[in-house]
Amino acid sequence: MEIIVHQKLKWKFFYKIVFLFSLPIVANACKPEGLNNLCDLKSDDFVPTVILQTATASGSYHCGYKLVDVPPFGYRYTQFRFYLNFPVSILPEFETNSSYAIEGNLPSGLSFDQVTGEIKGTTLSVTAPTNVRITRNSPGFATVDLTLQVAEPSATFVYGQYGSLTCGAAYNIGSCSGSSNPNNQNLSSPTGVVTDSDGGVYIAGVNRIQYFPPNTNQSTFVYGQFGNFNCDIANNNQSCGGGGTSAGNLSSVRGITLDRENGLYATDLGNHRILYFPNSSNVPARIYGQTSYTTAITGLSDTAFNAPRAVALSPEGGLYVAEAFNIRIVYFPPGSTTATRVYGQVDFSTSVSNTSETRFTGPFGMAVDSKGGLYVADSPSHRVLYFPVGSTTATRVYGQSNFTTNTLSIASATALNNPTWIALDQSENLYVSDSGNNRVVVFPKSTQTAGHTAVAVFGQYNNLSCAVSNNVGGCTGGSVNPASLFAPSSITFNRQGQLYINDQNNHRILVF
Known part of the structure; x- marks a missing residue:
């Protein structure tokens, strides 16, 4: 019992200290007071929640409190298709020097920059769709999942020729027969x-x-x-x-x-x-x-x-x-x-x-x-x-x-x-x-x-x-x-x- 009471006092003291440092990043309050209300300044759960929100959000709000501005994290796309022997340079949408980490294997020829979050290089081999996870550790903690693929620079699908990649007839009406008759396939x-x-x-x-x-x-x-x-x-x-x-x-x-x-x-x-x-x-x-x-x-x-x-x-x-x-x-x-x-x-x-x-x-x-x-x-x-x-x-x-x-x-x-x-x-x-x-x-x-x-x-x-x-x-x-x-x-x-x-x-x- 004595140990439990001591731990509670220790955590309350820690929360008060952190709260004093957190005051500059918040504005005004919201819901009625109560120990079960995460928005109540007197609640034991208020400051830990603010800390978590600050670490994971960008310009977000907790109970009406404006949190520290953290740059958003993400790439313009979540699926990327590269072509064999082509250059690659993929940067986060909001470019910020930070601390990044990557999980998963990149296609051959590509590397990852842990400062800029850039995936770069020249693709060296055809690769089936591969998943990687990129984590930004600061400022703010966030993750994003990407799918990367490397393909041959050769067509795999065609419009206008009834699915044939070896035909080039105008107004093809089938069997690679050209005509002057438009339809919904030519x-x-x-x-x-x-x-x-x-x-x-x-x-x-x-x-x-x-x-x-x-x-x-x-x-x-x-x-x-x-x-x-x-x-x-x-x-x-x-x-x-x-x-x-x-x-x-x-x-x-x-x-x-x-x-x-x-x-x-x-x-x-x-x-x-x-x-x-x-x-x-x-x-x-x-x-x-x-x-x-x-x-x-x-x-x-x-x-x-x-x-x-x-x-x-x-x-x-x-x-x-x-x-x-x-x-x-x-x-x-x-x-x-x-x-x-x-x-x-x-x-x-x-x-x-x-x-x-x-x-x-x-x-x-x-x-x-x-x-x-x-x-x-x-x-x-x-x-x-x-x-x-x-x-x-x-x-x-x-x-x-x-x-x-x-x-x-x-x-x-x-x-x-x-x-x-x-x-x-x-x-x-x-x-x-x-x-x-x-x-x-x-x-x-x-x-x-x-x-x-x-x-x-x-x-x-x-x-x-x-x-x-x-x-x-x-x-x-x-x-x-x-x-x-x-x-x-x-x-x-x-x-x-x-x-x-x-x-x-x-x-x-x-x-x-």
């Missing part, structure tokens, strides 16, 4: 691809956009053709005949993207407008570039377009639009249809072509990094530019040795030939659809201004000096196969890190 010169948060896939092509549920190559929803999967005509008049512009039709659809609610932005190039469709609706709720759904007027201003062909979203939900004939990119704040920023021109009423860090000759696809920086494929200048967040002056150039050259060179690790679309993987490595070289090249994450060198390639059997269409190995052009490409265009990644490549002239979308 494609013809697809132009855009994007995946939603549930694993569904949207594919744009000619005058329609099809939605494919997860893990199936048959679409169940179509935009631009009034629900008719057997029609792919410009400005459909609801009877699969050409007509005037309306809210329900499309003309030469190009780039597409999705917001966080899976709302769809569609680039309707032929009608000089961008349409926004709420999730699961084929009726647009917003229009950019036109004053009504029945007009298709070109213009050069902060509210008008001339042949828009690509869209991208900023982290806060603002919209970037790349225009072919106005030779610019315009930015719209969230919810606004009036642009507030222009890239490539000095103002909203100018349209000049040039090669520099502030001009374009033909902006195409775009990608936005986690910090809000903007990558742009300037196709006729055979380069990709990077603009820091909020700036209209580029600070990096890929494909050229400086900002004023636009040289077309033979295929190499440093040269590009009419790049069209770009994407960032989970490590924020830059993937460039190098259409003129029939390949997709990978540049590692970097902050250097110029002199970027690609380290990996899709479509050319790891040969960065080859540019043949439908390479069958040995830099020999031949037949369509799971690793070949023919004028690739749009590219994207799903949340699990799988790469989707629009193999445009093979009339298919490949999943790697």
